[in-house]
């Protein structure tokens with residue numbers, strides 16, 4: 001199974017290490033042609049305005065959007081979620097418009113810009129995940145302020161705010177599963193990756 005992690009900015013190394021623990025050797029993706037041979041791509045957390053500028057500079061926008069149109073698996077974490085959105089409240093960055101969600105950057109305020117919470121997750125394979133909550137690390141996290149009809153919520157904050165969403169084979173989380181030892185989100189992502197035709 002060929003999967004990649006966008007490696008132009010942010011915490012791509014942590015995603016690669018987590019995938020490695022699941023026995024998958026992910027590729028570091030920096031150039032458009034490297035996208036051609038992968039069936040799934042993770043866009044990591046980091047700083048979305050920088051991520052956005054570098055995506056434009058390296059001509060990565062259209063080929064990443066094309067992957068979604070081709071039914072490949074995509075997952076954006078935190079800044080990566082901002083890039084997945086259809087629209088964001090701010091003018092910068094320009095998102096990729098891959099998921100039918102609206103996002104507000106840095107929406108949890110300065111004082112509480114980082115927090116950690118154990119949340120139940122729906123939709124994982126295996127034993128009932130709500131019995132084993134996921135430790136969610138939020139770092140200057142974006143907030144989902146609009147959910148399209150075809151978007152499923154995998155996890156919400158206690159006040160009902162969605163923080164993990166999926167639309168077909170495309171997923172976004174406002175927190176960082178790659179910063180924990182829990183591999184269940186990455187395993188869920190790998191389940192979405194289509195097996196390449198021989």
Ligand code: GLN
Pocket residue numbers: 044045046047048049077078079080082105106139140141142
């Ligand atoms: N606050 C960052 C942004 O707006 C995202 C933070 C993160 O990825 N941890 O791009």
